[in-house]
Amino acid sequence: MTSSAAGGVYAMTDFRITLPCAECVGTGEIENQIAAGDFSISICGLCWGNGFKSHTEMYDCIEDARLDYPNALGIEGERGGRSV
Numbered sequence: 001m002t003s004s005a006a007g008g009v010y011a012m013t014d015f016r017i018t019l020p021c022a023e024c025v026g027t028g029e030i031e032n033q034i035a036a037g038d039f040s041i042s043i044c045g046l047c048w049g050n051g052f053k054s055h056t057e058m059y060d061c062i063e064d065a066r067l068d069y070p071n072a073l074g075i076e077g078e079r080g081g082r083s084v
Contacts, residue, residue: 012058012059012060013058013059013060013061013077013078014056014057014058014077014078015056015057015058015059015062015065015075015076015077015078016054016055016056016074016075016076016078017054017055017056017057017065017069017072017074017075018052018053018054018072018073018074018075018076019052019053019054019069019071019072019073020051020052020071020073021044021046021047021050021051021052021053022046022053023044023045023046023047024044024046024047024051026051026052027044027051028043028044028047028049028050028051029041029042029043029044029049030042030043030044030045052073056078062075062077
């Protein structure tokens with residue numbers, strides 16, 4: 001996708017945003033209370049034990065992505081299937 005700003009033309013870029021999992025807070029595990037004083041630990045079902053979630057969004061530049069996701073573990077741009 002291309003856009004025009006101030007007479008110039010620029011291309012929007014897909015950025016892969018990686019964030020800590022909100023469910024397990026990046027640990028990959030969930031602690032469940034099964035009885036008074038008794039707990040079990042299981043793999044997080046939201047991130048499948050990875051501790052992070054990734055998704056793709058379009059931005060004009062990586063700085064815009066960083067403004068929207070200041071707590072991101074990683075932000076990678078993709079053009080034609082390769083990181084930039």
